[in-house]
Amino acid sequence: MNEPMLKKMDAAPINSAEFFTRSQARLNFDVPPGLIDPNIVPRTGDEGNDRMLEIIAREQPVRxxxxxxxxxxxxxxxxxxxxxxxxxSSHAGQISFxxxxxxxxxxxxxxxxxxxxEEEVGLKREFIEPIGYLDLYGTAFGFRILPTVARVKPGFELTIxxxxxxxxFEVPLAFLMNPENHQIHSKEFRGMERSYYAMPFAERYIWGATAGILRVLYERIYLA
Incomplete structure (x- = not known):
């Protein structure tokens, strides 16, 4: 994320065609060097999170x-x-991509x-149109996650x-891209307060890296 987590941001809603048009214009397939370089620490804009990622980068190998x-x-x-x-072994039971x-x-x-x-849910490649990479996202487990935004053609069948x-399961994009649904929670990491996003949807608790990546998607595509 390019702005502090606690800064309020508002953006006008956009339709699906505009979402894909903006995504194609703003994203590409350049691989950021921080994906494998431990000396380049992904930044979130939250002081506690950034400090945590710096500590993790020194203590754990990049994953x-x-x-x-x-x-x-x-x-x-x-x-x-x-x-x-x-x-x-990691992120057990959590909502994920x-x-x-x-x-x-x-x-x-x-x-x-x-x-x-394809391995996890049986989503075949012929239904997927990759658009580009989102920003690199770091986690407390040492993962450096590079998300690919993709348009998926309806009609697929999943095998779990x-x-x-x-x-x-599917969640409306409009819900996930509405900043009113972006809750900010916090927890302690070695005496430091760090914030994280949560986007509860019905009985699903979307939080942590998944909610954080969705927030990045909102900031990159919905904000001018």
Missing amino acids: PAAVLIPVVDHREPTVLLTQRSPHL PGGKIDAVDASPLDAALREA NQGEVVDA
Whole structure:
């Protein structure tokens, strides 16, 4: 994020066509060097978060990861999200995007995101039109996440890999891109206060990296 988390931002709503047009104009497939360079720490604009990421970068190896932000091109667009298995070693049970670690077999972060989407939920590549990378996002687990925004053609059928995710569901893009739904919560990290976003939707608690990445999407696409 390019602005402090606690700064209030407002933007006029845009329709689905304008969302995809702006995304294509503002995003590209240039891979940021911070994806693998531990000396380049992703910035969030929140002092506590940035300090935490600096500490993590010194203590843990960088773990490059890629996720797909699948925006389904319905008349009213939605974002396809997953709920991770409760047995995973990191972010267990949380709401997430399809994605995971970038493997040596992956030609690019985009290739990793597409592979993971197919492995986790059976989303076939022929339904996906990649648009570009969003900003690099760092987590407390040492992951450097590079999200790919993509337009997804409706009509796909999902096959859930229960070993990785237990559910997949869609949330209206309009809800996720409405700043009134962007709650700011906080927690302590080694004596420092750090903020994080949460976007509760019905019985789903969208928070942490997923909500943070959605906030970045809002700032990049919805703000002038």
